Amino acid sequence: MFRRRPDAATPIVSVTVEGSEIRVPEGASAAGAVLLAGFPSIRDTPVNGTARGPYCMMGVCFDCLAEIDGVANRQSCMVAVKPGMVIRRQRGKRAAGIE
Amino acid sequence: MTQFDAIVIGGGLVGSAIAYGLARENLKTALIDEGDVAFRASRGNFGLVWAQSKGLGAPHYQRWTRLSAEEWPRLAAELGARTGIDVGLEQPGGVQLCLGEEEFAERRVMMEQMRTEAGNFGFDYRMLERDELAAMLPGLGWAVTGGSWTPYDGHVNSLYLLHALHKGFVERGGTYIPNRTVDYAGVAPNDFRLGSGADELAAPKIVLAAGLGNAKLAALFGLSAPVRPQRGQILVTERTERVWPIPIGSLRQTLEGSIMIGASEEEVGFDTGQKPEVMQAIAHRAVQCFPFIAELQIVRAWAALRVMPPDGKPIYDESERFPGAFTANCHSGVTLAGAHANAFAPMVAAGALDPMLVPFSAKRFDVPQAA
Numbered sequence: 001m002f003r004r005r006p007d008a009a010t011p012i013v014s015v016t017v018e019g020s021e022i023r024v025p026e027g028a029s030a031a032g033a034v035l036l037a038g039f040p041s042i043r044d045t046p047v048n049g050t051a052r053g054p055y056c057m058m059g060v061c062f063d064c065l066a067e068i069d070g071v072a073n074r075q076s077c078m079v080a081v082k083p084g085m086v087i088r089r090q091r092g093k094r095a096a097g098i099e
Numbered sequence: 100m101t102q103f104d105a106i107v108i109g110g111g112l113v114g115s116a117i118a119y120g121l122a123r124e125n126l127k128t129a130l131i132d133e134g135d136v137a138f139r140a141s142r143g144n145f146g147l148v149w150a151q152s153k154g155l156g157a158p159h160y161q162r163w164t165r166l167s168a169e170e171w172p173r174l175a176a177e178l179g180a181r182t183g184i185d186v187g188l189e190q191p192g193g194v195q196l197c198l199g200e201e202e203f204a205e206r207r208v209m210m211e212q213m214r215t216e217a218g219n220f221g222f223d224y225r226m227l228e229r230d231e232l233a234a235m236l237p238g239l240g241w242a243v244t245g246g247s248w249t250p251y252d253g254h255v256n257s258l259y260l261l262h263a264l265h266k267g268f269v270e271r272g273g274t275y276i277p278n279r280t281v282d283y284a285g286v287a288p289n290d291f292r293l294g295s296g297a298d299e300l301a302a303p304k305i306v307l308a309a310g311l312g313n314a315k316l317a318a319l320f321g322l323s324a325p326v327r328p329q330r331g332q333i334l335v336t337e338r339t340e341r342v343w344p345i346p347i348g349s350l351r352q353t354l355e356g357s358i359m360i361g362a363s364e365e366e367v368g369f370d371t372g373q374k375p376e377v378m379q380a381i382a383h384r385a386v387q388c389f390p391f392i393a394e395l396q397i398v399r400a401w402a403a404l405r406v407m408p409p410d411g412k413p414i415y416d417e418s419e420r421f422p423g424a425f426t427a428n429c430h431s432g433v434t435l436a437g438a439h440a441n442a443f444a445p446m447v448a449a450g451a452l453d454p455m456l457v458p459f460s461a462k463r464f465d466v467p468q469a470a
Binding site (some may be wrong): 046047062073093094095096097098 | 237
């Protein structure tokens with residue numbers, strides 16, 4: 001479903017999605033990495049716990065929220081991959097960050 | 100022509116709470132709702148059921164607000180049972196925070212005045228010092244000196260409330276007429292005819308609850324409703340795990356986890372635009388109160404217009420010239436929903452406002468100027 005175009009010869013970076021190492025083209029989004037990794041979803045909604053994954057890929061639907069490099073609730077389709085980036089499932093509500 | 104027992108103009112929180120109450124009193128009621136061209140304060144409000152600061156210097160208003168707060172659990176339970184919509188009422192009391200000793204001292208004086216003015220009716224409050232507050236409210240910032248607490252306050256999902264009132268109204272036999280304006284009004288004592296497109300609606304009772312629209316409508320019925328728009332801006336954060344056990348005045352966390360941050364008071368006429376400087380000021384105070392908020396994403400923000408009487412207190416009247424015509428005007432459609440559904444509507448159904456509402460008449464503004 002998500003085959004790369006044959007003429008794309010961009011450098012590859014390595015990220016981890018839920019612990020699996022995934023190699024993705026430089027400039028791809030973190031949501032792209034989630035899709036390439038074959039995950040059907042990357043978050044559980046805060047109210048009903050429903051599984052959701054990247055959908056609109058343009059910053060509108062908020063269904064691709066993920067924890068990226070330790071920061072909760074990031075819109076993964078709006079974040080470009082970086083070498084070594086750690087993308088984790090967003091499980092419901094984030095913590096409020098009170099020490 | 101369609102004949103009703105009562106017509107309510109205005110499908111926001113005030114109008115639909117009254118219409119719901121009238122339908123429950125077995126009046127055949129029509130609810131006319133203008134549509135999305137209206138200013139729709141009921142879709143933009145903050146969702147507090149807030150009693151602790153209402154009615155300073157006006158014991159009748161304090162009492163009316165408290166009556167509403169007391170009716171709220173009954174209204175929420177009834178709406179839940181009849182419509183299946185849980186409006187999410189939590190009424191564990193509320194805290195208003197004070198930044199600096201001066202604010203705290205002023206607040207103490209104000210709360211004591213509220214208690215004095217309540218007389219035998221009573222007014223429970225406590226001034227909480229910083230340490231006690233910090234134990235109650237995780238994440239409290241050092242800028243907070245203290246706060247005032249009363250047991251009457253709470254909060255609710257006001258969009259679910261509006262939905263539940265509409266659904267409950269229709270379920271009790273009410274006729275909801277959306278996207279209608281009043282093109283003409285035939286007005287006689289206890290005989291009102293409203294033209295709206297090809298339809299004519301008639302009823303011996305009419306309630307004007309059209310929010311800012313009341314200012315123009317009222318004159319047609321021999322009434323006065325000098326309300327003006329006052330803008331408030333609200334910020335909403337991403338959802339977090341539950342932080343606070345109670346609402347905190349201009350801060351509250353919804354059941355779903357969003358933190359709502361309010362709210363400005365701006366005199367800008369009929370302008371629902373947003374201003375970055377105002378949003379910044381609102382956010383700044385919130386972060387002073389709770390520094391962790393600075394780390395949260397703002398996911399929504401909006402402005403809405405309060406329906407503000409000249410002295411900030413509600414206006415309720417029955418027309419002397421055209422008995423059967425009533426007005427209800429206030430900026431607290433959520434807080435006062437309990438009173439509107441469970442007290443005001445029965446008064447309208449019975450045909451006269453209770454003497455407790457006399458001080459709310461717009462006649463209070465007709466004071467001759469001193470020479």
